Amino acid sequence: MAKAIDVVIIGAGPAGSVCGYLLRKSGVNCVIVDYATFPREKICGGGLTPKAYELLQDVMPELQYDYQSVNHFKLMLDGETLCEVDLAKALRMVRRKDFDNRLLQQFLAVGGEILKDSFSHFEKQKDGKIEVSLKSGKRMTCDYLIGADGANSQVRKQLIGHHLINTLWMEQYVAKGANEFIFEFSRHYKTGYYYSFPNIDWDIVGAGGAYASSSEIRSILKQKKIREMVPVNDSVLRGAFISVDTVKSGENHVILIGDAGGFANKLTYEGLYYAIATGRNAYNAIIEGVDFITANHEIFRKKRKEVFITRFFYSRLGLWLMKVGAHYPKLIKKAFEMNY
Numbered sequence: 054m055a056k057a058i059d060v061v062i063i064g065a066g067p068a069g070s071v072c073g074y075l076l077r078k079s080g081v082n083c084v085i086v087d088y089a090t091f092p093r094e095k096i097c098g099g100g101l102t103p104k105a106y107e108l109l110q111d112v113m114p115e116l117q118y119d120y121q122s123v124n125h126f127k128l129m130l131d132g133e134t135l136c137e138v139d140l141a142k143a144l145r146m147v148r149r150k151d152f153d154n155r156l157l158q159q160f161l162a163v164g165g166e167i168l169k170d171s172f173s174h175f176e177k178q179k180d181g182k183i184e185v186s187l188k189s190g191k192r193m194t195c196d197y198l199i200g201a202d203g204a205n206s207q208v209r210k211q212l213i214g215h216h217l218i219n220t221l222w223m224e225q226y227v228a229k230g231a232n233e234f235i236f237e238f239s240r241h242y243k244t245g246y247y248y249s250f251p252n253i254d255w256d257i258v259g260a261g262g263a264y265a266s267s268s269e270i271r272s273i274l275k276q277k278k279i280r281e282m283v284p285v286n287d288s289v290l291r292g293a294f295i296s297v298d299t300v301k302s303g304e305n306h307v308i309l310i311g312d313a314g315g316f317a318n319k320l321t322y323e324g325l326y327y328a329i330a331t332g333r334n335a336y337n338a339i340i341e342g343v344d345f346i347t348a349n350h351e352i353f354r355k356k357r358k359e360v361f362i363t364r365f366f367y368s369r370l371g372l373w374l375m376k377v378g379a380h381y382p383k384l385i386k387k388a389f390e391m392n393y
């Protein structure tokens with residue numbers, strides 16, 4: 054006999070925890086399934102933009118977490134520093150292992166339940182309910198299934214029949230340097246960049262982007278002399294995907310959020326804001342009884358716009374304009390702040 058529950062969420066990352074927390078707070082009976090034991094590692098630069106932490110403050114006002122504030126920003130192109138600016142509002146750099154665990158604890162504090170298991174498949178029943186099967190053999194029936202299972206989402210794979218092409222990123226923890234974050238673009242990196250982000254106990258250096266292979270990324274990081282940087286806690290170079298191919302689920306009661314839905318920013322690859330925002334929008338859709346496409350309309354519109362902006366930004370003309378624009382740091386500051 055399958056256990057009956059209102060909402061089953063696959064994945065306890067930021068998208069799943071925010072959605073679960075809001076649902077539980079409204080009295081909805083919901084469970085999060087994740088195969089990882091928390092606190093778990095997540096390969097990530099850990100940069101929370103002001104729009105991300107302000108939204109989080111709105112949706113989870115009681116949340117406390119550690120972070121390092123950084124507002125000095127260096128923009129580089131092909132090895133040359135184009136400009137350095139101080140942003141009006143700092144980014145908050147978080148340790149994802151602790152941060153994600155804090156979010157999950159908020160869900161548990163409002164009576165949420167977490168199940169350590171793996172998603173296997175779902176089936177739509179004649180009565181409109183969804184039966185979710187887990188790898189352990191356990192089954193649950195629910196009104197809504199939320200796929201918040203990250204860039205390699207199995208829920209998305211079942212919905213659209215195949216895996217999406219993800220963008221590969223690789224990064225390593227190294228000893229702390231200057232308290233500034235660096236983005237370096239290049240005509241040779243295709244759609245992506247090299248980055249160096251200060252964090253609480255270390256810096257995170259990495260690179261990646263669309264169509265980048267692991268050997269290409271290693272070669273970028275070799276040029277940046279990553280091997281000469283001091284690794285922290287025996288950390289090694291590790292890779293993970295970010296999916297930026299946005300998917301609209303055709304099934305009304307099966308909703309994809311966060312990386313599972315391919316919501317990260319197509320130009321900057323910022324994913325945390327979109328994980329939180331789509332988690333909140335899935336909650337709104339369920340509570341208000343509207344479909345997710347309506348509740349998440351603004352973000353779908355933004356994603357369509359990003360396709361064009363990204364194509365232009367990473368073109369030769371786009372990168373040339375960035376070089377020219379860097380003579381006017383106020384312009385770069387404004388452009389960055391518009392998006393963050």
Ligand SMILES: Cc1cc2nc3c(=O)[nH]c(=O)nc-3n(C[C@H](O)[C@H](O)[C@H](O)COP(=O)(O)OP(=O)(O)OC[C@H]3O[C@@H](n4cnc5c(N)ncnc54)[C@H](O)[C@@H]3O)c2cc1C
Pocket residue numbers: 063064065066067068069086087088089095096097098099100101102170171172173201202203204205206207222223224259293294295310311312313317322323324325326328
């Ligand atoms: C190298 C790198 C650097 C990044 N830097 C930044 C940054 O600085 N700022 C930023 O905003 N974004 C950044 N991102 C993107 C950001 O990490 C993601 O967008 C964000 O983690 C998405 O959250 P999520 O909740 O959708 O998925 P995730 O955080 O990936 O969580 C998914 C959860 O699902 C679980 N899961 C997966 N499959 C299953 C299954 N079959 N059954 C059960 N559980 C499952 C996993 O264990 C995991 O806990 C970066 C990403 C990468 C790869």
